[in-house]
Amino acid sequence: xxxxxxxxxxxxxxxxxxxxxxxxxxxxxxxxxxxxxxxxxxxxxxxxxxxxxxxxxxxxxxxxxxxxxxxxxxxxxxxxxxxxxxxxxxxxxxxxxxxxxxxxxxxxxxxxxxxxxxxxxxxxxxxxxxxxxxxxxxxxxxxxxxxxxxxxxxxxxxxxxxxxxxxxxxxxxxxxxxxxxxxxxxxxxxxxxxxxxxxxxxxxxxxxxxxxxxxxxxxxxxxxxxxxxxxxxxxxxxxxxxxxxxxxxxxxxxxxxxxxxxxxxxxxxxxxxxxxxxxxxxxxxxxxxxxxxxxxxxxxxxxxxxxxxxxxxxxxxxxxxxxxxxxxxxxxxxxxxxxxxxxxxxxxxxxxxxxxx
Amino acid sequence: xxxxxxxxxxxxxxxxxxxxxxxxxxxxxxxxxxxxxxxxxxxxxxxxxxxxxxxxxxxxxxxxxxxxxxxxxxxxxxxxxxxxxxxxxxxxxxxxxxxxxxxxxxxxxxxxxxxxxxxxxxxxxxxxxxxxxxxxxxxxxxxxxxxxxxxxxxxxxxxxxxxxxxxxxxxxxxxxxxxxxxxxxxxxxxxxxxxxxxxxxxxxxxxxxxxxxxxxxxxxxxxxxxxxxxxxxxxxxxxxxxxxxxxxxxxxxxxxxxxxxxxxxxxxxxxxxxxxxxxxxxxxxxxxxxxxxxxxxxxxxxxxxxxxxxxxxxxxxxxxxxxxxxxxxxxxxxxxxxxxxxxxxxxxxxxxx
Numbered sequence: 001x002x003x004x005x006x007x008x009x010x011x012x013x014x015x016x017x018x019x020x021x022x023x024x025x026x027x028x029x030x031x032x033x034x035x036x037x038x039x040x041x042x043x044x045x046x047x048x049x050x051x052x053x054x055x056x057x058x059x060x061x062x063x064x065x066x067x068x069x070x071x072x073x074x075x076x077x078x079x080x081x082x083x084x085x086x087x088x089x090x091x092x093x094x095x096x097x098x099x100x101x102x103x104x105x106x107x108x109x110x111x112x113x114x115x116x117x118x119x120x121x122x123x124x125x126x127x128x129x130x131x132x133x134x135x136x137x138x139x140x141x142x143x144x145x146x147x148x149x150x151x152x153x154x155x156x157x158x159x160x161x162x163x164x165x166x167x168x169x170x171x172x173x174x175x176x177x178x179x180x181x182x183x184x185x186x187x188x189x190x191x192x193x194x195x196x197x198x199x200x201x202x203x204x205x206x207x208x209x210x211x212x213x214x215x216x217x218x219x220x221x222x223x224x225x226x227x228x229x230x231x232x233x234x235x236x237x238x239x240x241x242x243x244x245x246x247x248x249x250x251x252x253x254x255x256x257x258x259x260x261x262x263x264x265x266x267x268x269x270x271x272x273x274x275x276x277x278x279x280x281x282x283x284x285x286x287x288x289x290x291x292x293x294x295x296x297x298x299x300x301x302x303x304x305x306x307x308x309x310x311x312x313x314x315x316x317x318x319x320x321x322x323x324x325x326x327x328x329x330x331x332x333x334x335x336x337x338x339x340x341x342x343x344x345x346x347x348x349x350x351x352x353x354x355x356x357x
Numbered sequence: 358x359x360x361x362x363x364x365x366x367x368x369x370x371x372x373x374x375x376x377x378x379x380x381x382x383x384x385x386x387x388x389x390x391x392x393x394x395x396x397x398x399x400x401x402x403x404x405x406x407x408x409x410x411x412x413x414x415x416x417x418x419x420x421x422x423x424x425x426x427x428x429x430x431x432x433x434x435x436x437x438x439x440x441x442x443x444x445x446x447x448x449x450x451x452x453x454x455x456x457x458x459x460x461x462x463x464x465x466x467x468x469x470x471x472x473x474x475x476x477x478x479x480x481x482x483x484x485x486x487x488x489x490x491x492x493x494x495x496x497x498x499x500x501x502x503x504x505x506x507x508x509x510x511x512x513x514x515x516x517x518x519x520x521x522x523x524x525x526x527x528x529x530x531x532x533x534x535x536x537x538x539x540x541x542x543x544x545x546x547x548x549x550x551x552x553x554x555x556x557x558x559x560x561x562x563x564x565x566x567x568x569x570x571x572x573x574x575x576x577x578x579x580x581x582x583x584x585x586x587x588x589x590x591x592x593x594x595x596x597x598x599x600x601x602x603x604x605x606x607x608x609x610x611x612x613x614x615x616x617x618x619x620x621x622x623x624x625x626x627x628x629x630x631x632x633x634x635x636x637x638x639x640x641x642x643x644x645x646x647x648x649x650x651x652x653x654x655x656x657x658x659x660x661x662x663x664x665x666x667x668x669x670x671x672x673x674x675x676x677x678x679x680x681x682x683x684x685x686x687x688x689x690x691x692x693x694x695x696x697x698x699x700x701x702x703x704x705x706x707x708x709x710x
Contacts, residue, residue: 036529037499135401164400164556166597191529198659198666218660236534279663279682299542301563304586305599305642308563310538319534321663323642323681325583330545 001027001062001152003048003185008057010043017043019210020057025185025202030176032196032217033189035206035232041189044206045155048187049076061152074153077146081158083138085130091117091141092126098149116144119178136167147178154179156188160195172198193235197221205232222357227350230275236308238344239276239318245269253314258291261340263355272353275344278308278321281336283328291338295320297328309334359426359517359550361389361412366421368407374419381407383574385421389518392548394541396565398555400597404574405554406522412552413520414438425517438517443510445523447502451495455486458494459508466513480512483543500532507536511543518550525560537563558598562586570594586640587699592706595638601666604644606674608637608702615702618672620651623697626709636703641666643699644678646687650694651676658686669693 003025010018033041046052050071059067085094099109117123120140160168179186196203203217213220213229224230244251251257295311307326328334345354368382382404397405410416414435422431449458459477481487525533555561561568562582570577578590589595595603609616615624653669664679702709
């Protein structure tokens with residue numbers, strides 16, 4: 001039962017929230033909407049759910065036009081960033097509430113509540129009220145309530161954003177397991193590239209109300225269709241510079257020249273934009289050791305397992321992220337190696353023309 | 358600028374605390390050197406914000422004393438302690454210009470306009486706000502506003518300490534990188550004592566010289582990011598720091614050799630005989646696939662971009678390891694080995710030293 005958005009737009013007054021968007025979400029799929037705050041993730045979800053009606057275009061579910069059918073008449077569940085539970089209900093009653101509204105038989109309710117609670121490790125908390133729970137347990141209660149009814153579509157709008165770092169890590173591990181072997185469509189909004197990568201599934205990158213790319217997560221991370229998609233899906237930010245391709249070399253400045261590498265080998269001579277992920281610039285030599293850069297160090301962050309070196313590259317700040325401890329002093333020159341074979345190249349209209357992988 | 362000593366401080370929000378669980382802070386002693394960058398790191402409810410509020414003077418401790426430069430400041434108000442604070446949400450005046458927002462803490466202290474101007478421009482330059490000083494703050498995005506909040510915290514030169522309470526929580530990931538490195542650069546430049554409270558290990562580890570790891574109202578370990586990563590003294594630190602956290606496997610010791618489910622494993626330090634609740638700890642960074650070693654089943658591979666997180670199982674225990682981008686990962690049955698230099702034994706949670 002796929003959900004299709006056909007040429008959907010959303011305008012409010014003079015402002016366009018969602019530009020012409022077409023997407024097909026397959027039955028049983030886990031789909032991620034990745035983009036910064038105000039990129040349009042929440043609006044897009046509300047259009048999918050029927051909380052908002054599109055200005056133009058159609059929303060088709062299982063071959064049936066559901067454009068304009070309100071959320072109450074659609075079989076949809078939502079989980080928000082803020083933990084929303086009934087404060088005076090127990091965890092049990094919170095989870096049971098959608099089934100009670102639907103008028104399910106008592107024995108079914110009990111069986112399903114206990115099963116959802118088990119999945120979300122809430123069994124010992126069933127008799128407590130939300131106020132007596134930690135943030136993570138409150139959000140797990142909200143998620144248990146969202147999955148208990150057999151909704152066709154479940155929308156999770158940055159559900160982990162208000163949780164502690166470590167809890168977020170645990171929930172990231174658990175969430176995909178909840179949706180295995182289920183037919184429903186899951187849509188998950190996040191601002192964090194790392195979260196999208198770990199979930200896998202399909203990712204749509206969003207930028208200023210546009211879906212810039214949609215496909216298998218690991219593929220679009222490694223083969224972005226344009227510069228914007230690559231930037232949306234990069235944390236730390238992608239390093240970019242204008243370059244000139246000359247024969248088998250690429251020229252960044254008068255003093256920095258690199259071999260073209262796999263991505264630029266076949267490109268015609270001329271001007272391009274290069275994009276390099278921070279972890280493809282490291283203080284240790286790469287297999288292809290010929291591309292190096294000496295950068296004036298602005299600041300070094302060492303987390304114990306990794307070093308992040310911010311350095312000056314022609315007046316721009318570039319970032320190197322590497323395994324291990326590399327304590328460069330502020331102001332010193334760091335010799336860094338670039339994995340040029342993995343660099344991205346974009347043409348003058350910033351479309352992807354080579355590299356990645 | 359000041360050196361701060363938190364001396365045997367206990368704090369309870371109850372008028373008459375009874376059991377141990379009534380104490381938000383159990384017994385804390387902490388020394389912050391003048392000019393250092395400190396992070397208080399721990400999960401919700403660990404007491405980190407309570408400790409911050411005790412240092413700033415928003416709270417009085419139930420027991421113990423707090424000293425600023427050797428002088429007892431326990432009863433002093435936040436104003437008397439002369440501190441600057443930056444909170445989770447931007448605290449700025451929307452109707453004022455960015456310039457006036459930054460100038461506010463200085464004018465409040467009745468500084469001359471010439472000095473105000475010089476300080477405002479200097480801090481604005483560091484935060485890259487110098488070209489938009491005349492704009493009103495109301496038109497800015499959340500991170501733009503938080504940048505001004507940071508500027509207001511950093512603008513005064515006469516403060517003893519600058520405190521940050523989860524200042525980057527509302528910021529999008531790509532801007533977090535920018536603001537975090539900016540803050541670190543600023544600390545390097547102005548060398549003021551800074552205390553940074555967060556639950557986010559990346560923020561704590563990248564910002565601070567010394568990270569204070571807290572749990573249940575107690576300090577578990579104080580150390581540099583490298584110490585916390587390489588030698589976590591408690592299994593909680595091993596788990597809480599690192600992503601994913603340290604692998605912990607039940608083990609036995611026989612004649613000074615550690616055994617995990619009957620398999621001998623080389624470790625950094627050991628002890629002679631078995632004891633209560635022994636665990637072997639090794640971070641996923643120090644586990645690798647090998648020709649021989651511990652036999653495992655590969656159960657899950659998650660892509661993290663620059664590496665893959667591989668989950669394996671051995672005898673009912675999960676062992677995670679990191680594999681660099683581009684390297685092969687065996688499927689099904691395989692062997693893993695641990696780097697002995699980074700494999701530690703823990704007894705009742707504490708590292709054997």
